[in-house]
Amino acid sequence: MTGVGKPEGVLLRAEGLAVRLGGRVILHGVDLTLRRGEIVTVIGPNGGGKTTLLRAVLGLLKPSAGRAFVADGVTVGYVPQRFALDRVMPMTVARLMSLTARPGRGAIERALTETGTAHLIDASVHGLSGGELQRVLLARALVRAPDLLVLDEPVQGVDFTGEAALYELIGTIRDRHACGVLMVSHDLHVVMAATDRVVCVNGHVCCTGAPHEVSGNAEVRRLFGPQAELFALYRHHHDHEHDLTGEPVAGHVDHRRDHHDHHHPHGHSHGAAGHAG
Numbered sequence: 001m002t003g004v005g006k007p008e009g010v011l012l013r014a015e016g017l018a019v020r021l022g023g024r025v026i027l028h029g030v031d032l033t034l035r036r037g038e039i040v041t042v043i044g045p046n047g048g049g050k051t052t053l054l055r056a057v058l059g060l061l062k063p064s065a066g067r068a069f070v071a072d073g074v075t076v077g078y079v080p081q082r083f084a085l086d087r088v089m090p091m092t093v094a095r096l097m098s099l100t101a102r103p104g105r106g107a108i109e110r111a112l113t114e115t116g117t118a119h120l121i122d123a124s125v126h127g128l129s130g131g132e133l134q135r136v137l138l139a140r141a142l143v144r145a146p147d148l149l150v151l152d153e154p155v156q157g158v159d160f161t162g163e164a165a166l167y168e169l170i171g172t173i174r175d176r177h178a179c180g181v182l183m184v185s186h187d188l189h190v191v192m193a194a195t196d197r198v199v200c201v202n203g204h205v206c207c208t209g210a211p212h213e214v215s216g217n218a219e220v221r222r223l224f225g226p227q228a229e230l231f232a233l234y235r236h237h238h239d240h241e242h243d244l245t246g247e248p249v250a251g252h253v254d255h256r257r258d259h260h261d262h263h264h265p266h267g268h269s270h271g272a273a274g275h276a277g
């Protein structure tokens, strides 16, 4: 097992993290901890700051307040949201996997085997399907024997059957390598199926919690399907509303209910509308 001898416990942490980009506060007051063995999925509307959070945690963006860091000695495998294939020269999969690290052919083969793409080792990167490319990029992250995998929308360009298989694979990798996984997803099937903890980000952490309350709910299972419906039913604590720009506004108490931890549809911007696509 690759995890042996590597740092235990906390793999990454954000504390009161704020990020400004182009003179605008993109994230503020974000706290996040991820431990070895956990899969944490960041969801939220387009432009909510999910990628920004990942990049800040990885040290690729400087916080304007607070801090975000990967713990000392933690090896990270990162698959960014956009892999600019059009800027990659014609090359084989094996070559792509050797661009930044210098793994031997054996290590490349093992990583590709893990993601079911060993047969593509000598294929041209440009000839890969969307799903094959995602698997190859995952293998490329794995070849570093990471303690922490950071995946920004790992199922882009993958069809539904492929999506399910890819998320199952991520779970298997987590188990096999005893690593942690931080991923961004728009896909609530993932949240239901392959995640220990969900963090909903819309400029700040709107809510966080285990998805089991949702997946264990027969009614939700019956409704499982339309993303909007599912997210609307996501059970969480909420102490604020958002206006149409996504800005949080003063705390709202729903007097129709006697407790604020309940299933309720989001009538605001980090609900269904933000999740289209």
Ligand SMILES: Nc1ncnc2c1ncn2[C@@H]1O[C@H](COP(=O)(O)OP(=O)(O)OP(=O)(O)O)[C@@H](O)[C@H]1O
Pocket: 021, 022, 026, 044, 045, 046, 047, 048, 049, 050, 051, 052, 053
């Ligand atoms: N370099 C930059 N300069 C200025 N603004 C930026 C920069 N990078 C990102 N932003 C803005 O920050 C906000 C958050 O972007 P981010 O990519 O983190 O969102 P996201 O939640 O990952 O969105 P999506 O779901 O669309 O991928 C967006 O409004 C984006 O336009």
